Amino acid sequence: MNQTLSPSPTTTSAERQWAALAHLAAVVLALCTSWIAGVAGVLGAGVVFLLKRDASPFIAAHAKEAMNFNLSMFIYACAATAIGIVLLGATVLTLGLGAILTLPAGLLLLAVYGVIAIMWLVCSVVAMAKAWNGESYRYPLTWRLI
Numbered sequence: 001m002n003q004t005l006s007p008s009p010t011t012t013s014a015e016r017q018w019a020a021l022a023h024l025a026a027v028v029l030a031l032c033t034s035w036i037a038g039v040a041g042v043l044g045a046g047v048v049f050l051l052k053r054d055a056s057p058f059i060a061a062h063a064k065e066a067m068n069f070n071l072s073m074f075i076y077a078c079a080a081t082a083i084g085i086v087l088l089g090a091t092v093l094t095l096g097l098g099a100i101l102t103l104p105a106g107l108l109l110l111a112v113y114g115v116i117a118i119m120w121l122v123c124s125v126v127a128m129a130k131a132w133n134g135e136s137y138r139y140p141l142t143w144r145l146i
Helices: 013-032 039-052 057-093 099-132
Strands: none
Touching: 013 039, 013 057, 013 099, 039 057, 057 099
16 A cells, blocks of 8 residues: 655656646636536647657556546536436336436436446545646546546
């Protein structure tokens, strides 16, 4: 269990700042455009990746991880939205009688949205702190698509 709090001697201060900026840019852009539009988070980290990918493997790794995480969270939110649309459709098609089943499922779906949002925010802050400290970080539940 490696719990180092000091910066890695192999990364410079500028590298750590750019790596943290990749996570911060993803958070700020996603929050400014509504977190459900997670594509903005991918773009924020993507800009840092495109600018600094050749300059430092450390920055490139953090930016790529931020892009993959934001893309994964966007995919999860889209899946939850699709399920919500299906539940709404089932309620409408049964003239409201299906609400007996779809209402609890809809409430569970709202809880899932909350978990996605909280996980996204907490993991992004942890990733920023790790980058700032010169440590590597792998987001949980992330599809490595990029």
